[in-house]
Amino acid sequence: MFKSKLPFVVIFVSLTALSSACKVKDSIEDDLFGCNGYDTEINSLLEELTAAQTAYTNDPTTSTCNSYVSAMDTYVTEVYEYLDCIPGAQKQAYRDGLDQWNTSLDETRDSCDAL
Numbered sequence: 001m002f003k004s005k006l007p008f009v010v011i012f013v014s015l016t017a018l019s020s021a022c023k024v025k026d027s028i029e030d031d032l033f034g035c036n037g038y039d040t041e042i043n044s045l046l047e048e049l050t051a052a053q054t055a056y057t058n059d060p061t062t063s064t065c066n067s068y069v070s071a072m073d074t075y076v077t078e079v080y081e082y083l084d085c086i087p088g089a090q091k092q093a094y095r096d097g098l099d100q101w102n103t104s105l106d107e108t109r110d111s112c113d114a115l
Helices: 002-021 027-032 038-058 062-081 088-114
Strands: none
Touching: 038 062, 062 088
16 A cells, blocks of 8 residues: 555655745745745645645555545645746746646545545
């Protein structure tokens, strides 16, 4: 079971590192585009995702799996909305990570169905 969760953990750690590096470069411009505080929101979503992932890892039931899938889905959806706020090269890294998360979402949904 651990091997099936390893890709999620690797992607999770990668996005955590990227999220921690996010900084708002121009607060006036960010306010115009709805980006003010986006990094705080992404970190908050990441904390919720971490809690759901930990719960699923510690207690792999249908309920915790579905909660994890829901947290993943919320994270991906919300971060896509903030892509224009993410500066420079980090934007592409986030986009790549989100593409991997979408694939992981489908695989995790299948895992929940198999529980």
